[in-house]
Amino acid sequence: MNLKELLNPQQYEAATYLDGHLRIIAGAGSGKTRVVTYRIAYLIENVGIAPRNILAITFTNKAANEMKERVEHILGEEAYGTTICTIHSLCVRVLRRHASLLGYPHNFIIMDEEDQKSLMKKLFKNNNVSDKGITIKSMIHYISACKTNLITPEKATNLASLPAEKVKAKIYLEYENYTKEHAMMDFDDLLLNTLCLFQDHTEVVELWSHRYQYVHVDEFQDVGEIEYRLIKYFGKASIVCVVGDPDQTIYSFRGSDVNYILNFDQDYENVKTVFLNQNYRSTKTILDVSNNLIRRNKHRLEKDLFTDHEAGDKVVHYSAVSEAAEAEYIANTIMNLENEDGVNFKDIAILYRANYLSRPIEQVLIQKGIPYKIFGGLKFFNRKEIKDALSYIRLLVDNDDLAFERIANVPTRGVGAKTLENIQACALRHGLNEYEALCFYMDEINLTGKAKKGLKALINSMENARLSDKAPEQIFEDLLRSVGYIEMLTKDHEESRIDNIMELKNSIATYMQEHPDTANFESYLQDIALYTTQDEETDEDYVSLMSIHMAKGLEFSYVFVAGLSENIFPSIHAMEDNHESGLEEERRLAYVAFTRAKKRLYLTDSQGYSYVSQSPKVTSRFVQELGTKLVENAGRPSAFKTDHYVKVHESADEQIGDNKEENWKVGDLVVHDVFGKGVIVAVKGNYVDVAFSVPHGMKTLMSRHKALKRLHS
Ligand SMILES: Nc1ncnc2c1ncn2[C@@H]1O[C@H](COP(=O)(O)OP(=O)(O)OP(=O)(O)O)[C@@H](O)[C@H]1O
């Protein structure tokens, strides 16, 4: 291994610097992870450090495996024994060895989310909690928040003043007692218990800090307080090397703090900082547009990257007339890459801001037989809430028994296995479907009071939906609201599941518009049957689909970033609490997305209306911020300008004109007495469609009504 050939001078310096702690701050694709990998190889091969004395902490298991493979590729067997893992697996190792000091057996059980839920159910039952407005999910959230903020059950009890808070604190205490008694640890416990162990047992700290003489942490810009403190213990007697890019901090929303990398030299003694400024990943064009973008953030450490790579192709921005057309464009481009350029699917990734956005893309990929794999989640039509929602539609269409059984107790209506059996028996006696038997012979069936009430309400909602003359997508939403499904998700803070449900509404609306002759649920269900029967297995060669958060640290030759619409990306939710810092974090996320691409970057969006963000879709400002020179616009230009749209949400000084307006144009800014600021989306004779901010969304209004005024800015 000739390191000088494999690394540039700054990288070489970083890889071989052993006189003190080291901090590498550098932009995307500058070789930070590569330096860590070669540094480990250097330590083993050139310096003679035993692999067991080297630790590298990565952000995900996938990243850990990749780094391990790389090091083994360079050194072969010599590399065996190096610890390369996530902080959670590191803590498991420590705890397996010293659990007894905390009063746990060595074979303690690690709880996953499902285990947590079932334990919580038990505790809820013991405490009769279900009627007190606290849900299982919110309780799990609460405990996790307490733990990450180092709040013990005792402290939580003292802090609680409202009755509901007191109940929560009590359950938290019982949860802690139960898990301890049964030797169980949840994910937060793995970190916290290790921290406790280190705090109370200096001999354990001695052992581990001497075990690891060289400690490396990748993606250090995204560590939180507990992780930071743990790393401090692990690195107490060693040389610590931290690596990160402040422009890629994308987890502040759950406690990561960029200041840990920025102030690292103040907290550790004798720190050398190396900046890397050459990008080896991307073409010059991709790099330049990414730099143009991130430069818009005001709160950042100025640092620009250069590359020796050629300019390469322009970044393509494709604005489609509809979601389906956007997906079609992506799939066709992928087919062309494969057929004409011989590109492997494995070299292609499709990234998006939120998981619900995969739906239209998956549909087209399936239609065209392009193999794909979703990382960090399930395929859209395999997601639980989508299966539930479709069961409601199926029940509506033909009283299907399987559909009924799936949703009979979702949300809970007191319908257990025994009750279902009774309903089935009745259905059999009368030769009817279960739902029909319930409608006609409810009195024959042995039902508890709760089940009877719940099922009557269900029948009521179903029959109202059948009578409704609204548009199918609205019937769908009304039904899910009326049966309490949306309320259940809302209570459980399942925002992304609600987004998926609204995306299904989008899908229904689109189908109905495109098939006016068969605009009914039966045909819709037939149409999507192809997608609902897909299993999770995939071929060897596949296109990777994932959220941008999952794509951190990865690279692909061809990258598509889909769904680049205002309110979707930047996400309106992310900017709710603090507009400016939220927007900057969204921009960092866009920077992460765009810098994953090596050869070509495709940015796509579509026009129309989104039921998820409840707004008309306008091209994201992030596309505009790339500048015009390096971006090739394909597809249909947007009906109105992003700038205008952005102003509606942000403008400070504006003048309000008079009413009686006759000459509305698409893109005009308006202010409405009741709905506030908005944008004209369509002009239809004496009516205009106006898009207002959430919660109002789209409204059709009389164009000359006095409540509607022009906004000059
Ligand atoms: N000196 C070099 N010579 C050749 N290739 C290099 C060199 N440095 C980095 N690379 C390559 O550039 C790509 C990006 O490197 P790497 O993933 O380490 O960057 P990074 O700084 O960790 O990026 P990110 O911020 O996205 O995590 C990799 O394919 C890597 O092998």
Ligand SMILES: [Mg+2]
């Ligand atoms: Mg990296």
